[in-house]
Amino acid sequence: MAAQELFLRDGYEATTIRRIADLVGVSAPALYLYFKDKDAIMLALCDQTFRSLNEVMDGMEKEDVAPIARLRRCGTAYIRFALEHPRQYWLTFMSGNTPDKIKKRGHKPDTAGLDPEEPGAQGAIAFSRLMGIFREIENSGYALNYPVDTAAELVWMCLHGLVAAIINNPEFPWTRRDALIEGMLEVAVRGVVKMPG
DSSP states (O other): OHHHHHHHHHOTTTOOHHHHHHHHTSOHHHHHTTOSSHHHHHHHHHHHHHHHHHHHHHHHHTSOOOHHHHHHHHHHHHHHHHHHSHHHHIIIIISSOOOHHHHHHOSOOOOTTOOTTSTTHHHHHHHHHHHHHHHHHHHTTOEESSOHHHHHHHHHHHHHHHHHHHHHOTTSOOSOHHHHHHHHHHHHHHHHEEOOO
């Protein structure tokens, strides 16, 4: 999307609706028919990122694996998705331009009956899926060290921290990426799930 390229190249504040319209080849009033402002465009870009992530998770939900293994696999998929799409990930999670609608509603609205096409819904759907994995873990007999929503936030923050470090410093001589991913997942899981022994 043209707006994504301008936001990444010139910054969110410096990008105007007129510049986006010029790049797309339409008039600014024509663009306003689809997006009321820049925030609405940013919201659509966030939804696009989360929709892609949700599609990755769709396939994982069909796999017949134990809940803790599902958490690890989903965590790995999340990290790999982020590292394969660093610009898209940076704009959505690290640019500091979270749309007002998401700031006000947060990431944990009641998703029962949430229209997946509603602007801003895709992030809530993704977080709800992560919480669902923690409910499955509890239902399989493991206790959590935190409430489900807090456990989900903590794991996300761990994974995000790893991703942010690599995206912001890709040339830094980190240890093997696979070892970092596996280790971070181990740290995250053991931090929120009471493992036997």
